[in-house]
Amino acid sequence: MSVSLAGPLHDTGRNASRRKRRDRIATGLLITAVVLAVIPLAMILFEVIRRGAGAMSWEFLSSVQPFSQRRPGGGYLQGLVGTLYMVAIASVLAVPLGIGAATFVVEYKQSKLSPLIRFFTDVMTGVPSIFVGLFIYAILVQGTIGFSTLAGGLALMLLMLPIVARSAEEIIRLVPDDLKNAAYGLGARRWQVVMKVVLPTASNGLVTGSMLAVARAAGETAPLLLTALGAFKIVPQLVGQPQSALPLLIYSEARGAYEAAHARAWAGSLELMLMILILTIIARTISRRAKAK
Amino acid sequence: MAVAGDLSGRRRGRLSADATFRLILGSAGAGVLLILAAMLISTTIQAWPVFQHQGWSFVTSSVWDPGTSRTEVTGQYGALAFIAGTLVTSVIALIIAVPLAIAVALYITQAAPRRVAAPLTYTIELLAAVPSVVFGLWGLLFFVPTILRPMMDLIGKTLGSFIPFLGGPVVTYNYFAAGVVLAFMVLPIIMAVTREVMANTPEAEISAAYGLGATRWEMMRHVVLPRARPGIVGATMLGLGRALGETIAVAMLIGGSQQIPSSLFRGGQSMAGIIAVTFQEAAPENVKALIGVGVLLFVITVVVNMAARLIVWTTGGHVAKEQNL
Numbered sequence: 001m002s003v004s005l006a007g008p009l010h011d012t013g014r015n016a017s018r019r020k021r022r023d024r025i026a027t028g029l030l031i032t033a034v035v036l037a038v039i040p041l042a043m044i045l046f047e048v049i050r051r052g053a054g055a056m057s058w059e060f061l062s063s064v065q066p067f068s069q070r071r072p073g074g075g076y077l078q079g080l081v082g083t084l085y086m087v088a089i090a091s092v093l094a095v096p097l098g099i100g101a102a103t104f105v106v107e108y109k110q111s112k113l114s115p116l117i118r119f120f121t122d123v124m125t126g127v128p129s130i131f132v133g134l135f136i137y138a139i140l141v142q143g144t145i146g147f148s149t150l151a152g153g154l155a156l157m158l159l160m161l162p163i164v165a166r167s168a169e170e171i172i173r174l175v176p177d178d179l180k181n182a183a184y185g186l187g188a189r190r191w192q193v194v195m196k197v198v199l200p201t202a203s204n205g206l207v208t209g210s211m212l213a214v215a216r217a218a219g220e221t222a223p224l225l226l227t228a229l230g231a232f233k234i235v236p237q238l239v240g241q242p243q244s245a246l247p248l249l250i251y252s253e254a255r256g257a258y259e260a261a262h263a264r265a266w267a268g269s270l271e272l273m274l275m276i277l278i279l280t281i282i283a284r285t286i287s288r289r290a291k292a293k
Numbered sequence: 294m295a296v297a298g299d300l301s302g303r304r305r306g307r308l309s310a311d312a313t314f315r316l317i318l319g320s321a322g323a324g325v326l327l328i329l330a331a332m333l334i335s336t337t338i339q340a341w342p343v344f345q346h347q348g349w350s351f352v353t354s355s356v357w358d359p360g361t362s363r364t365e366v367t368g369q370y371g372a373l374a375f376i377a378g379t380l381v382t383s384v385i386a387l388i389i390a391v392p393l394a395i396a397v398a399l400y401i402t403q404a405a406p407r408r409v410a411a412p413l414t415y416t417i418e419l420l421a422a423v424p425s426v427v428f429g430l431w432g433l434l435f436f437v438p439t440i441l442r443p444m445m446d447l448i449g450k451t452l453g454s455f456i457p458f459l460g461g462p463v464v465t466y467n468y469f470a471a472g473v474v475l476a477f478m479v480l481p482i483i484m485a486v487t488r489e490v491m492a493n494t495p496e497a498e499i500s501a502a503y504g505l506g507a508t509r510w511e512m513m514r515h516v517v518l519p520r521a522r523p524g525i526v527g528a529t530m531l532g533l534g535r536a537l538g539e540t541i542a543v544a545m546l547i548g549g550s551q552q553i554p555s556s557l558f559r560g561g562q563s564m565a566g567i568i569a570v571t572f573q574e575a576a577p578e579n580v581k582a583l584i585g586v587g588v589l590l591f592v593i594t595v596v597v598n599m600a601a602r603l604i605v606w607t608t609g610g611h612v613a614k615e616q617n618l
Contacts, residue, residue, distance in 0.1 A: 019508050026510035030404060033396030034413065037484070040477040041420045043440075044431050100321025108315065117322040120329050126531075126598030127332070127591060128538025130565045134587040135332045137580075138339045158328065165325065191314035219424025222540035225569055247426040251541060254430045262434055269427045280422055 052270025055263035061271070064233055065264070069253060072260035076268045078234045082149070082244040083272075086228065087218050089153025090160050095210045098164030099199075105165075106172045107194055118169070124162035132158045133223030141227055147242040149235060152228030159220060160213040167209025171202045204286050211283035215276045221247035246272045333591065340585035342366050343578070351585065352376065357551050359571075359579035370582040372589065374553045378468065378563040379590070382543055383536035385472025385557070386479055391529050393476075394483035402491040403499075403513055414488065421481035429545035432474040433466075437546060441470055445558050453556070463558040464548060471547040471563070475539060479532040486531060486605060490524025491517055523604055530601030537594045540565035564590045 060075035101121065105114050136155045141147055175198050183193045199206070229242035230252065250268045253261035344351060346366040354371025361367075397417065401410045445463050453460035494517050502512040540563075548560020549570065562570070568583045575583060 019511070023508035023510040026513070027404060030396050030400040033393050034400050037393050037397050037417060037480060038413075040436075041416060041423075043436065044423060044427070044477075047431055047435050048427060097321050097324055100318050101325050104315075104318035104322040108318070111319070113319060113322055113326075117325055120326050122602055123595055123599060124325065124329055126534045126538070126594055127329075128540070128565060128587075128594050130538070130540045130568050131332070131336070131587045131591045134568065134584050135336055138584060139331070139335050161325065161328070189311050191311050194314070194318075215422065219422075219426070221424070221426040222565065222569055226572055229573070247424060247541075250426050250430055251545070254426075254433055255545065265430055266434075269424075269430055272424060273427060276422055276424065 048266065048269050048273060051263070051266035052268075055267035056270055057267075060264070060267050065249065067232065069256045069261040070258045072263070074264070076246055076249050076264065076271065078231060078244040079246040079249040079268065080271065081234050082152075082228065082231065082248075083218055083246045083275075085149055086153040086156055086224075086243065086245060087214055089150065090156035090217055091210065091214055093154075094157040094160035094164050094213065098161050098210075098213075099168045099206060101165045102168035102172055103194060103198070105169055107190070107198070121162045121165045121169075124158075125166060127162075128222075129159055129220055130222040130226070133226035136223070137226045145239045147227065147229035148237070148239040149228065149241075149243040150238050152224050152243050152245065155223040155227045156217040156220060159223065160217045163213035163216060164210050167212065168202075168206055171205030171209060172198060174205070175201045204289070208283045208287040211279050211286075215279040215283070218279070219247060219272060219276055221245075221251050224248050225251075246275075333588070336584050336588050336591070340581055340588050343370055343582045343585045347371070352589070355553055357567075359575065359582065361576040362578045363576065364578075366578050366581070368578060368582070370585070372564065372567075372586050374551055375562050375564040375567045375586060376589070377553050378543075378547060378561040378566065379537055381468050381557070381561075382472040382475055382547065382563060383533055385469060386475035386536045387529060387533060389473060389476035390480045390483055390532060391525075394480055394487050394528070394532075395525060397484050398487040398491050399513055399517065401488055402494075403517060404509065417484055418481050420477060425478065425539060425541045428474055428478055429542040432470065432542060432546045436474065437470045438465055441473060445469060449556075449558055453558075458556050459558065461556045461559065464560050466546050466548040467558050467560050468547060468554060469557040471543045472557075474542055474546055475536050478539060478542065479536050482535055483528045483532040486528035487521065487525055490521045490528070494520050523607070527601050527605035530597055530604065534594050534598040534601060537597065538565060538590065540569050544569045 057075075059073060061080075062077060063073075063075045064078045065076065066072075066074040101117055104111070105118050105121075108114055132155050136151050136158070140154065141151050145151055179197055179201060180193055183197045188196070224245050224247065228245055228248065230248045231242050231244040235241045235243050246268055250265045250272065253265040253268075256262075343366055347354075347370050350371050352371075353373060354369070355373040355377075356369045356371045357374065358369040397413075401413055405413065442463075442465055445467075448459060449461070449463045498516050498520075499512060502516045507515065543563045544566035547563055547566055548554075549562060549566075550560035551562055551567070554561045564586050568587055572580065572583055
């Protein structure tokens with residue numbers, strides 16, 4: 001690594017002061033841009049905490065929505081249950097499939113399938129989330145399983161899959177060749193190397209990537225509109241009944257004109273963001289601890 | 294780590310264990326390909342009757358008049374107004390977000406003290422963790438009516454008097470409001486990729502510029518920015534891909550009119566928005582048309598994303614891969 005020279009040298013030319021002034025103006029503009037970029041985040045966090053905390057209560061966390069949006073009180077318990085339920089289904093399916101695909105891409109580089117899978121996983125990350133909802137609607141909801149927990153979970157799974165696969169690939173790639181060669185040297189077969197050396201070594205990173213994907217899925221609204229639909233009560237069934245979710249409830253109550261509904265929507269946002277924040281922090285802590293090793 | 298058995302590895306059972314393992318992983322990988330193919334094919338089949346009925350007017354007409362038939366296609370489905378809504382809000386978002394992202398990335402990589410750079414990066418990436426529906430709620434109940442509305446009124450009165458698409462009466466929820474909030478949503482992804490590209494500027498070239506007596510700004514302009522240009526283009530297109538597909542926040546803020554508005558300060562609708570808002574009450578033929586809108590949106594975003602990735606890859610930005618953007 002070369003060492004960067006600290007700071008600009010002194011200019012002795014005639015226009016030194018003009019150039020220096022221009023430099024200061026540019027720095028000022030950059031800092032202004034930084035402030036402008038941070039302001040929306042500050043505003044959004046402030047509003048969600050202020051209005052959300054005002055409407056948050058034990059009742060909100062532990063009861064379901066009243067039948068009329070006009071009525072105050074009640075909460076989003078059915079949404080919380082629905083979100084956790086569908087995210088759990090999505091994770092159970094997307095995490096093994098995503099890690100499997102990533103392992104294939106890295107460990108079987110010479111396969112012709114590898115670069116294809118890699119490229120199309122990338123393409124999949126760019127698929128609009130509402131399109132994923134339309135797809136599940138077209139092949140499953142219509143006619144077969146109806147609006148349901150399973151349909152919502154499958155839609156979220158499709159959104160998580162490329163995120164898990166891409167992050168897993170980066171992590172698995174980092175496993176040192178020396179480690180693998182040592183295992184091969186001991187006579188291990190490829191599957192043994194993958195299962196007993198590669199994946200355990202990468203496990204922290206894999207957990208982190210998967211949790212970030214879970215955090216993303218938990219906040220999705222659009223695909224659930226077309227697959228889970230929404231519900232007023234807690235729905236334990238996997239199929240046959242529409243399911244609720246926190247983002248769906250926030251969306252439907254925010255669009256109405258009632259103060260009581262808006263208050264619940266803010267509290268719901270706070271609940272959702274806390275959930276995502278906790279997931280993100282846990283994920284980052286795990287990855288930081290892994291790096292520290 | 295116990296690796297059992299002899300070293301010859303020629304026994305049948307072991308060879309086939311490896312082959313099975315490869316098959317399992319391979320099918321996980323192939324699953325991803327199949328899902329993507331299934332997505333495009335099944336939705337296109339569903340929407341086909343509408344495509345056939347409308348022909349090119351599906352993308353050139355702005356008459357959207359859904360029918361109520363269960364079996365035939367009786368309504369008119371011209372999606373131009375929604376295509377316009379998606380494109381215009383995305384462009385507004387990019388016009389705001391790209392310069393901001395470049396400036397922030399420049400500051401973080403070249404000017405900020407290390408103690409500031411790391412938390413600042415973290416903070417802006419936190420924006421990416423805010424769910425779209427929360428952006429929508431915030432925009433709907435707070436940001437647009439209290440902060441943006443007075444600004445839009447002011448722009449409408451001043452610039453609007455001589456720039457045609459800014460004139461006329463201002464409605465609270467409109468193209469511009471949706472575009473501004475969208476800008477906040479795509480800022481983190483554009484910033485992250487741009488920052489990564491700028492961080493790759495060779496130290497030697499930076500030192501050389503300073504050695505020639507350049508000020509910091511001159512160094513940024515003549516060394517960092519020219520090198521980062523392709524990366525910035527790629528980052529912008531990744532942001533565009535994200536903006537095009539964004540649904541809920543835009544649907545909540547764009548105003549909900551199904552016409553092409555005469556000014557940025559009037560309501561409209563986006564492609565993803567019309568799907569989200571009208572889907573639940575739509576008759577079967579209308580659903581087919583909405584799926585058709587979805588197919589169109591899918592094709593547009595996939596093309597934009599593929600182009601973006603090719604640009605970012607060929608210019609050596611790694612962050613897009615690491616962050617699963």
